[in-house]
Every structure is written in C-alpha cells, then in structure tokens.
C-alpha cells in the first residue's frame with residue numbers, strides 16, 4: 001500500500017517540519033465539504049512517524065462525522081505534534097505550528113486535544129487567527145465541559161423518552177462512571193432532578209465533593225461503588241464519563257441497565273459491541289452525537305463567543321438522537337449504523353452544492369482578528 005492508498009479518503013495531509021524549533025507535526029484534513037476542517041491538535045511521543053500518521057488519519061475521519069452530526073458547518077481534521085508534552089513544549093514550537101496553520105489559509109481551524117492546553121494556542125494565535133477553544137480572556141468560550149454536560153442531559157432525556165415514554169430525569173437510577181469536569185456536572189443535575197445515583201470515581205476528593213453537593217441539594221441518594229462494580233448495578237441508564245472502550249464483551253455481559261448515554265469518547269471497544277448492546281435490549285446513544293456540546297462551543301467562537309447561543313445549539317443533540325433512534329428501530333440497524341448514515345446523508349446533501357474552489361477559501365463569517 002503506498003502513501004496515497006493510505007490517505008485516499010483525505011483531501012489533504014500536510015507534514016510540517018521546523019528544524020529551528022524541533023516541530024514535527026502532521027495535519028490531516030479529511031473533508032471540507034461542510035466547511036473548513038476542524039479538530040484538536042494532539043501532542044504525543046509517537047514511536048514512529050507511521051504511528052502518528054495512522055492516528056491522525058483515523059481521528060480526522062471521526063471529526064467529519066462529529067461535525068456533520070452537530071451541524072456546525074465544519075469538516076473533519078486532526079493534527080498531531082510528535083513530541084513529549086511534558087518535555088518538548090515551547091512557545092516557539094507552537095508559534096511555528098501556528099504559521100503552518102496560517103499557511104492553509106482558513107482551510108482548517110484547530111485547538112486543544114490530548115497533550116495540549118488552551119495556553120499553548122495563545123502562542124499559536126500570534127501567527128494565525130485559525131485557532132479555537134481559547135481561554136475566555138482571549139475571546140474563547142471558556143469551559144467546554146459545561147455544554148458537553150448539557151448535551152449529555154439532553155441525550156438522557158431523548159433516551160428516556162424512547163425507553164420509558166417520558167423525558168423526565170427524576171424517579172430513575174443512573175450509574176455515573178467518572179466525576180471529572182463533565183461527569184460531576186451531569187451527576188449534580190441528576191441529583192437536582194431527584195434521581196438516585198450509583199457513582200464510581202478514583203478521586204476521593206471528587207466523590208467527597210459530590211456527596212457534599214448532595215447534602216446542599218437535599219438529595220443524598222448516592223451509592224459509591226468501586227471500579228468494575230459500576231457495570232453490574234441495577235440502574236436505568238449507564239453514563240460513562242471517564243475512559244474509552246468501556247462497552248466490551250466483559251462489561252456488556254454484566255449490564256442490567258436499559259440504556260447507555262455518556263460523554264466519554266470511543267465508548268465501544270469495537271463497532272460490533274453496539275449490536276451486542278442492541279441484542280441485550282440496551283439502547284446505546286452514540287458517544288459522538290451525545291458529547292458534541294464542547295465542539296459546538298469552540299466552533300461557535302467564530303461568531304463571537306456567546307454562551308446562550310451555545311446552549312441553544314446544544315439542544316439539537318436531543319432532536320438528532322430521536323431521529324437516529326427512529327431510523328435504528330425502523331430499519332433494524334444498530335444506533336451506531338443509524339448515526340453514521342445520519343451524518344453521511346448530511347455530507348452527501350451538501351456535496352451537490354459545493355465546488356472545490358468555494359471550499360478552499362475562508363468562510364465569510366465574523367472573525368476575531
């Protein structure tokens with residue numbers, strides 16, 4: 001397989017090399033059909049360039065689907081900087097990366113991902129305006145876990161409607177895995193609605209904080225379980241908000257829930273596990289549909305950060321999920337298959353009206369600079 005076979009689905013792959021700063025990066029633009037490409041920039045000490053290329057190609061393809069689902073007028077991209085985030089970062093390195101971003105003339109917008117933080121992109125923004133997800137004091141939208149958590153809540157409401165005929169969050173039991181930035185907010189909201197919780201979280205502090213919030217809210221119906229036990233609890237909905245690969249042969253066998261709705265990326269160990277959930281009568285809300293609130297917020301920055309607009313846009317997650325559940329049911333396909341089709345339909349519809357030239361130039365939206 002030659003390099004072009006490997007990148008055949010992608011519009012453009014850029015290798016960035018700056019010997020002065022030590023920058024070695026790859027930018028993979030999967031699709032600009034729906035708009036300029038966007039995706040985070042990951043910094044990781046890949047063992048080989050081939051590993052970095054494989055990762056960036058895989059991640060950028062996923063972003064095209066996620067953007068289509070969230071209706072954000074962006075296409076899919078991802079970039080990787082080859083290096084150790086603890087050792088190899090410097091302001092100059094991110095400025096050099098910013099210059100490569102700028103050289104693409106608005107075909108792609110980037111921001112934080114694993115191994116990079118918003119402050120790194122404060123350096124990059126000195127060279128390019130194509131940076132999103134900046135700190136609030138630099139014109140960014142702020143903490144993206146707020147809209148992400150809200151999206152999870154909309155996801156649970158849509159799922160509850162299908163499973164129990166009512167969107168109400170109360171009078172149900174939820175199993176929350178991970179009480180980090182997203183999981184804590186989701187758990188807090190569920191407590192406010194009068195729900196009962198099982199939670200698991202390695203940080204004793206986060207657990208203590210939630211128990212204390214429960215006291216303040218007046219709902220102390222929280223059972224703390226350790227690690228793997230969360231998969232077997234008798235709850236209505238499992239809410240994974242920690243790590244990927246948690247829906248696999250071992251865990252699904254134990255599950256007693258009616259649905260899975262959470263923010264964690266790549267929850268299914270393999271695509272076939274979505275079918276396994278369906279066979280067990282567990283409704284799976286695809287992760288990349290549910291967790292799009294953060295993406296909605298960072299892409300909305302191009303219109304000038306506005307929290308209320310982001311919250312309004314995030315509500316679309318509810319409608320998208322209902323459509324996906326309906327197609328999954330009527331066509332007897334998994335919800336993952338239905339959501340992939342949902343995205344492909346949107347991309348195909350737009351393809352008809354776009355040309356390479358119109359896709360190449362910067363969109364005429366309001367820019368910060």
Ligand SMILES: NC(=O)c1ccc[n+]([C@@H]2O[C@H](COP(=O)([O-])OP(=O)(O)OC[C@H]3O[C@@H](n4cnc5c(N)ncnc54)[C@H](O)[C@@H]3O)[C@@H](O)[C@H]2O)c1
Nearest residue numbers: 144145148178179180181182201241242263264265291294
């Ligand atoms: N923050 C966002 O806007 C956003 C957007 C999209 C997707 N996500 C995804 O949602 C998930 C949660 O994001 P976050 O921002 O809350 O991350 P976070 O790092 O703030 O929280 C993750 C929490 O999970 C806990 N954890 C780790 N391993 C665990 C385990 N085995 N069992 C239980 N808990 C465990 C950690 O201690 C931590 O408290 C991640 O997978 C993230 O990629 C987040």
